[in-house]
Amino acid sequence: xxxxxxxxxxxxxxxxxxxxxxxxxxxxxxxxxxxxxxxxxxxxxxxxxxxxxxxxxxxxxxxxxxxxxxxxxxxxxxxxxxxxxxxxxxxxxxxxxxxxxxxxxxxxxxxxxxxxxxxxxxxxxxxxxxxxxxxxxxxxxxxxxxxxxxxxxxxxxxxxxxxxxxxxxxxxxxxxxxxxxxxxxxxxxxxxxxxxxxxxxxxxxxxxxxxxxxxxxxxxxxxxxxxxxxxxxxxxxxxxxxxxxxxxxxxxxxx
Amino acid sequence: xxxxxxxxxxxxxxxxxxxxxxxxxxxxxxxxxxxxxxxxxxxxxxxxxxxxxxxxxxxxxxxxxxxxxxxxxxxxxxxxxxxxxxxxxxxxxxxxxxxxxxxxxxxxxxxxxxxxxxxxxxxxxxxxxxxxxxxxxxxxxxxxxxxxxxxxxxxxxxxxxxxxxxxxxxxxxxxxxxxxxxxxxxxxxxxxxxxxxxxxxxxxxxxxxxxxxxxxxxxxxxxxxxxxxxxxxxxxxxxxxxxxxxxxxxxxxxxxxxxxxxxxxxxxxxxxxxxxxxxxxxxxxxxxxxxxxxxxxxxxxxxxxxxxxxxxxxxxxxxxxxxxxxxxxxxxxxxxxxxxxxxxxxxxxxxxxxxxxxxxxxxxxxxxxxxxxxxxxxxxxxxxxxxxxxxxxxxxxxxxx
Numbered sequence: 334x335x336x337x338x339x340x341x342x343x344x345x346x347x348x349x350x351x352x353x354x355x356x357x358x359x360x361x362x363x364x365x366x367x368x369x370x371x372x373x374x375x376x377x378x379x380x381x382x383x384x385x386x387x388x389x390x391x392x393x394x395x396x397x398x399x400x401x402x403x404x405x406x407x408x409x410x411x412x413x414x415x416x417x418x419x420x421x422x423x424x425x426x427x428x429x430x431x432x433x434x435x436x437x438x439x440x441x442x443x444x445x446x447x448x449x450x451x452x453x454x455x456x457x458x459x460x461x462x463x464x465x466x467x468x469x470x471x472x473x474x475x476x477x478x479x480x481x482x483x484x485x486x487x488x489x490x491x492x493x494x495x496x497x498x499x500x501x502x503x504x505x506x507x508x509x510x511x512x513x514x515x516x517x518x519x520x521x522x523x524x525x526x527x528x529x530x531x532x533x534x535x536x537x538x539x540x541x542x543x544x545x546x547x548x549x550x551x552x553x554x555x556x557x558x559x560x561x562x563x564x565x566x567x568x569x570x571x572x573x574x575x576x577x578x579x580x581x582x583x584x585x586x587x588x
Numbered sequence: 589x590x591x592x593x594x595x596x597x598x599x600x601x602x603x604x605x606x607x608x609x610x611x612x613x614x615x616x617x618x619x620x621x622x623x624x625x626x627x628x629x630x631x632x633x634x635x636x637x638x639x640x641x642x643x644x645x646x647x648x649x650x651x652x653x654x655x656x657x658x659x660x661x662x663x664x665x666x667x668x669x670x671x672x673x674x675x676x677x678x679x680x681x682x683x684x685x686x687x688x689x690x691x692x693x694x695x696x697x698x699x700x701x702x703x704x705x706x707x708x709x710x711x712x713x714x715x716x717x718x719x720x721x722x723x724x725x726x727x728x729x730x731x732x733x734x735x736x737x738x739x740x741x742x743x744x745x746x747x748x749x750x751x752x753x754x755x756x757x758x759x760x761x762x763x764x765x766x767x768x769x770x771x772x773x774x775x776x777x778x779x780x781x782x783x784x785x786x787x788x789x790x791x792x793x794x795x796x797x798x799x800x801x802x803x804x805x806x807x808x809x810x811x812x813x814x815x816x817x818x819x820x821x822x823x824x825x826x827x828x829x830x831x832x833x834x835x836x837x838x839x840x841x842x843x844x845x846x847x848x849x850x851x852x853x854x855x856x857x858x859x860x861x862x863x864x865x866x867x868x869x870x871x872x873x874x875x876x877x878x879x880x881x882x883x884x885x886x887x888x889x890x891x892x893x894x895x896x897x898x899x900x901x902x903x904x905x906x907x908x909x910x911x912x913x914x915x916x917x918x919x920x921x922x923x924x925x926x927x928x929x930x931x932x933x934x935x936x937x938x939x940x941x942x943x944x945x946x947x948x949x950x951x952x953x954x955x956x957x958x959x960x961x962x963x964x965x966x967x968x969x970x971x972x973x974x975x976x977x978x979x980x981x982x983x984x985x986x987x988x989x
Contacts, residue, residue, distance in 0.1 A: 413632035484696020521696025
């Protein structure tokens with residue numbers, strides 16, 4: 334007899350515990366390996382933002398405008414209830430740990446285009462109690478189901494980047510021109526950048542990448558060594574927002 | 589037995605009418621929130637949780653503190669608490685219900701609350717909080733009800749209740765631990781990301797809860813023929829004293845670690861609370877008031893002469909309760925969000941509407957508590973308490989060894 338009852342129960346119990354433990358501490362479903370940057374077999378979408386190019390065009394807000402237009406992001410006109418998917422922050426706000434008073438003016442005064450970092454280990458996904466937000470297995474995009482979201486705003490508390498917005502009121506009256514191609518949201522749900530998942534299926538690039546007049550945004554599969562984004566990251570110095578937190582953000586800033 | 593809640597004198601019904609008016613007024617405010625969204629609150633994209641979540645946190649502590657009467661009675665055979673255990677359990681029941689309601693009123697889409705059960709998510713502390721709170725509610729309802737109905741019939745409670753009582757003790761610890769995990773696991777919020785948060789929550793709960801229970805006992809002694817006895821009150825006072833000392837100690841640990849290490853990300857939140865940040869100081873007077881009350885409470889509690897004088901003890905209990913309510917019910921949550929991830933300070937203060945919705949939830953809690961306490965005292969007035977207590981003790985006491 335290879336295995337007696339006690340041994341079987343021990344093994345079964347330990348397996349259950351390990352599986353349970355894994356599912357508590359990681360947001361990826363048990364049994365699947367999370368999509369890690371560096372694995373070449375899976376696609377992992379990421380973005381590089383050239384801050385040198387971006388700062389040439391002071392006052393430009395093309396990326397924000399097009400994104401908010403096509404995604405029916407409301408303009409509430411009240412900073413406290415603002416809904417934003419992509420916008421410019423000053424350098425210190427975006428990179429509090431990399432800022433110092435004597436930093437060269439060019440960088441210090443550079444605006445940083447910020448958006449959802451589509452983290453490899455997204456804290457928002459980890460905390461969501463309804464799986465309304467999840468990391469897509471096919472390309473690592475952090476997705477959002479606004480129909481399942483209960484509006485508890487745990488993800489807003491969990492996101493270290495301020496990338497998530499909550500609809501404090503019905504957003505529809507605040508949309509200037511509704512794009513029929515993309516759904517509008519109801520009040521009481523959270524939303525954020527989706528890397529233009531709806532455009533990617535049509536073979537298009539994210540709208541912000543397409544429209545940028547300075548061509549400052551590069552988008553692509555970071556797991557493909559031949560991709561443009563990989564070539565750029567190889568040749569330029571890049572930083573990320575709060576890398577110390579271990580979220581492995583997938584927006585790279587070229588300084 | 590339940591019908592005892594709907595029989596009573598004019599004074600009782602007057603009180604119930606008052607509570608119902610509270611609920612009604614608050615319900616109007618909640619309907620307004622349902623209609624317009626959380627824009628009727630003072631919350632913002634930077635301070636996205638506020639008064640509701642803070643009340644939830646505080647009340648989890650009140651609920652958990654029932655263990656401070658259950659544990660000494662059942663594990664240490666501390667007989668003076670025999671009349672108090674049901675009071676503790678029936679304080680926990682409305683507290684847990686208020687906790688759940690505060691979560692629901694905080695939701696943007698409260699009609700989707702069932703999604704938490706439809707898509708159980710093991711990696712979300714909120715899922716575990718739901719499990720632990722509903723389990724704790726169930727345990728306290730069953731235990732309190734069975735103990736009281738046995739007392740009414742003058743028989744010993746059924747044997748199967750004992751394991752439930754034993755389970756309810758660590759379970760009480762778990763509800764406040766999981767509540768702390770909601771916050772302390774977030775790398776985004778340095779103010780909360782401290783291992784001492786759960787112990788601190790428990791310590792403050794075990795100070796505020798027994799303090800509240802002492803005040804309730806004083807009040808009930810005026811309103812009913814119920815008397816918990818000097819022993820029980822003094823023991824509760826000692827428990828509150830120890831817990832308050834530990835609570836203040838843990839806060840000081842936090843202050844040392846934060847300010848000696850000198851990490852700005854950690855210091856800013858404390859600065860916002862106690863001295864103000866970038867000219868924003870909404871909470872500063874409140875936090876100093878809370879600290880002053882904590883000092884007053886400790887002086888009164890630690891001096892045996894004062895602790896043993898009921899008037900002084902009453903003041904001490906009010907000081908403990910209010911001090912911790914301000915700390916947990918105002919400071920703790922808001923400071924976690926201030927400054928924001930972008931280093932910005934956005935002021936938050938609950939709106940009138942938000943406050944009225946809270947009045948509704950407190951009203952519902954008070955209503956349930958009034959019903960439950962009414963049942964306890966009516967039942968006890970009918971039976972011969974001395975005999976029932978003897979029986980109960982003989983049968984229910986779990987040997988300490």
